Amino acid sequence: MPNKIAVEARNAVKVFGQGASTHSALSDVSVSIRQGEFFTLLGPSGCGKTTLLRLIAGFETPTSGQILLDGADITNLPPNKRAVNTVFQSYALFPHLTVAQNIGFGLQMQGRPKAEVKATVAEMLALVKLQAMADRKTSQLSGGQQQRVALARALAPKPKVLLLDEPLSALDAKLRKDMQIELKRLQMETGITFIFVTHDQEEALTMSDRIAVMSAGQIQQMGTPRDIYTRPANRFVASFIGETNFLPGLTVPGGVQLDCGATVAVDGQYGAAKVTLAIRPEQVRLQAADSPGAIPATITNWVYFGTDTHCHLVLADGSALVARLQSPAMGEAGLEIGANVAISFAPGAAQVLQD
Amino acid sequence: MTQSTEQAGSIARKNWLLSAPALVVLTLAAAGPLMIMVVYSFLTPGEYGNVTWQFSLNGWRGILLTEDIFEPGTYALADAHLTILLRSLKLSLMTTLITALVGFPTAWFIATKPVKTRILWLFLITIPFWTNLLIRTFAINEVIRNDGILNSLLIWAGAISAPIQILYTDTAVFIGMTYVYLPFMVLPIFAAIDRFDMRLLEAGYDLYASRGQVLRRVILPIVKPGIIAGSILVFIPSIGAYVIPRILGGGKNLMVGNLIDLQFGQGRNWPLGAALGMTLLIIVMIALVFYTRLTNRGAARG
Numbered sequence: 001m002p003n004k005i006a007v008e009a010r011n012a013v014k015v016f017g018q019g020a021s022t023h024s025a026l027s028d029v030s031v032s033i034r035q036g037e038f039f040t041l042l043g044p045s046g047c048g049k050t051t052l053l054r055l056i057a058g059f060e061t062p063t064s065g066q067i068l069l070d071g072a073d074i075t076n077l078p079p080n081k082r083a084v085n086t087v088f089q090s091y092a093l094f095p096h097l098t099v100a101q102n103i104g105f106g107l108q109m110q111g112r113p114k115a116e117v118k119a120t121v122a123e124m125l126a127l128v129k130l131q132a133m134a135d136r137k138t139s140q141l142s143g144g145q146q147q148r149v150a151l152a153r154a155l156a157p158k159p160k161v162l163l164l165d166e167p168l169s170a171l172d173a174k175l176r177k178d179m180q181i182e183l184k185r186l187q188m189e190t191g192i193t194f195i196f197v198t199h200d201q202e203e204a205l206t207m208s209d210r211i212a213v214m215s216a217g218q219i220q221q222m223g224t225p226r227d228i229y230t231r232p233a234n235r236f237v238a239s240f241i242g243e244t245n246f247l248p249g250l251t252v253p254g255g256v257q258l259d260c261g262a263t264v265a266v267d268g269q270y271g272a273a274k275v276t277l278a279i280r281p282e283q284v285r286l287q288a289a290d291s292p293g294a295i296p297a298t299i300t301n302w303v304y305f306g307t308d309t310h311c312h313l314v315l316a317d318g319s320a321l322v323a324r325l326q327s328p329a330m331g332e333a334g335l336e337i338g339a340n341v342a343i344s345f346a347p348g349a350a351q352v353l354q355d
Numbered sequence: 356m357t358q359s360t361e362q363a364g365s366i367a368r369k370n371w372l373l374s375a376p377a378l379v380v381l382t383l384a385a386a387g388p389l390m391i392m393v394v395y396s397f398l399t400p401g402e403y404g405n406v407t408w409q410f411s412l413n414g415w416r417g418i419l420l421t422e423d424i425f426e427p428g429t430y431a432l433a434d435a436h437l438t439i440l441l442r443s444l445k446l447s448l449m450t451t452l453i454t455a456l457v458g459f460p461t462a463w464f465i466a467t468k469p470v471k472t473r474i475l476w477l478f479l480i481t482i483p484f485w486t487n488l489l490i491r492t493f494a495i496n497e498v499i500r501n502d503g504i505l506n507s508l509l510i511w512a513g514a515i516s517a518p519i520q521i522l523y524t525d526t527a528v529f530i531g532m533t534y535v536y537l538p539f540m541v542l543p544i545f546a547a548i549d550r551f552d553m554r555l556l557e558a559g560y561d562l563y564a565s566r567g568q569v570l571r572r573v574i575l576p577i578v579k580p581g582i583i584a585g586s587i588l589v590f591i592p593s594i595g596a597y598v599i600p601r602i603l604g605g606g607k608n609l610m611v612g613n614l615i616d617l618q619f620g621q622g623r624n625w626p627l628g629a630a631l632g633m634t635l636l637i638i639v640m641i642a643l644v645f646y647t648r649l650t651n652r653g654a655a656r657g
């Protein structure tokens with residue numbers, strides 16, 4: 001059951017425009033999303049994530065390729081015939097209907113009996129904790145409440161898959177945090193497959209079972225949040241998700257020789273080539289200048305962030321990197337600008353990028 | 356009385372004085388003529404038009420009843436007036452309906468065009484306003500008369516052997532009013548559709564609504580105020596139309612406007628004309644009350 005595929009895109013291509021002014025939004029994307037999964041499409045604007053979502057919803061048809069829902073080809077099915085519902089970025093609530101009428105709309109259109117519509121609407125109102133607002137107009141609600149109505153409206157017909165198009169982008173930071181937890185709860189309670197589109201890496205990392213990082217109409221990497229964060233497949237993924245230090249070097253037997261001369265041990269075997277070493281700032285350790293095996297560095301600046309302090313360093317060859325250190329309780333001892341120190345990396349933390 | 360309330364009083368008096376010019380204009384231009392109409396409707400007609408200052412209910416009675424010429428004091432239903440009133444009502448309601456049916460798709464077409472071309476289409480819709488109503492009506496006359504463009508074309512194409520009599524029928528008046536008042540329907544509906552959030556269409560389709568259901572359950576309820584405003588803007592001038600029935604209806608297919616004109620002209624019955632005018636006003640007011648009810652209900656729900 002957990003490995004059953006809910007939605008599948010096979011070699012989906014979407015090209016917008018005609019003649020000379022064509023724009024390729026998706027180029028040959030294949031992805032399988034499992035049933036009951038919280039799957040996130042993450043990428044900068046214009047990377048094709050929303051286009052992929054709209055192909056699944058049925059608002060666009062692929063230029064070539066197929067979309068499958070529960071194994072059935074739905075590529076050419078109109079949106080109203082797909083057991084898929086969307087939570088829109090702008091919510092798109094019906095202004096002429098009350099909260100309850102909005103939530104019941106999909107059920108009514110499906111021709112469900114009145115009693116069932118009423119019962120499901122009540123159930124959904126309880127699920128999103130808006131029982132008191134049932135007869136309000138949607139314009140009288142706050143942003144967070146409208147968001148919850150949009151969620152309840154899309155969940156009410158019990159779709160096989162729920163599509164969420166950057167649903168949290170219009171909320172303020174505090175509300176967004178609450179809604180992240182709320183969304184995760186709803187997904188677990190309903191067991192519905194969620195496909196979530198966002199450009200916010202933090203949202204993606206905290207909520208998803210799996211993430212597909214997209215750029216330029218292609219999936220760059222697909223995996224669990226931990227996979228994506230700790231083992232970025234390429235430079236784009238490493239830089240888009242979190243902060244990363246990139247250090248150029250050459251592969252040598254047993255590791256990578258950085259341009260400053262030091263050799264860093266890495267997992268895996270690589271042929272001799274120019275590579276980039278990616279290392280997260282929190283995996284950089286600061287040591288005394290004469291520590292054996294450490295790489296000499298000079299502190300150029302430090303920035304206090306509260307829970308941690310970012311220490312900007314420069315290596316012998318001039319390449320810069322940042323170390324994120326937990327702020328010491330007493331002052332910034334040893335973090336003087338211009339001081340000579342040494343750095344080392346947590347074992348297994350350095351990633352070799354071959355592009 | 357304290358100093359400050361005295362001051363407030365003098366400010367209020369000053370504000371009243373400031374609005375005096377507007378009040379004078381309103382009294383002279385709106386309330387004044389209306390009062391004259393009300394008073395005249397209760398007077399006795401003069402021999403050569405005008406009125407004599409003697410109270411009479413004959414003006415109002417004359418709307419529905421006619422006095423027998425040979426037996427004063429016996430009244431019969433004024434069939435002619437009733438026919439004219441009903442025709443006016445029927446033709447203006449039909450005009451409203453057909454302009455709404457044609458105007459909605461037209462407005463939708465324009466509102467969904469890119470902004471640049473939209474301006475061109477709106478310009479084309481408003482062009483007829485630049486021409487005198489009389490000339491436009493005669494143009495319609497030219498199209499529909501027996502040896503006019505339409506009949507000539509149909510005969511030439513072999514669709515008919517003898518011209519169809521359209522001119523001087525209710526149909527002619529209906530065609531004329533539809534043509535002239537269509538922009539009044541298109542523009543308010545356009546304004547409503549322009550404000551309509553097209554993303555709601557996707558939301559509708561996404562929630563299993565068919566095209567027809569999206570139209571009935573999403574689009575129409577939201578743009579309804581525009582349709583109602585357009586209906587009012589078409590209905591009011593339609594029911595009071597004068598030039599169009601005069602030219603396209605010939606002498607026989609009168610509407611209320613022509614009947615009123617007749618009372619002040621050949622009929623020499625100013626009180627009846629005034630009473631008919633007031634009747635028209637009442638019909639329009641009923642329509643307006645109906646309109647506010649409809650829009651309020653829409654607002655309460657939306």
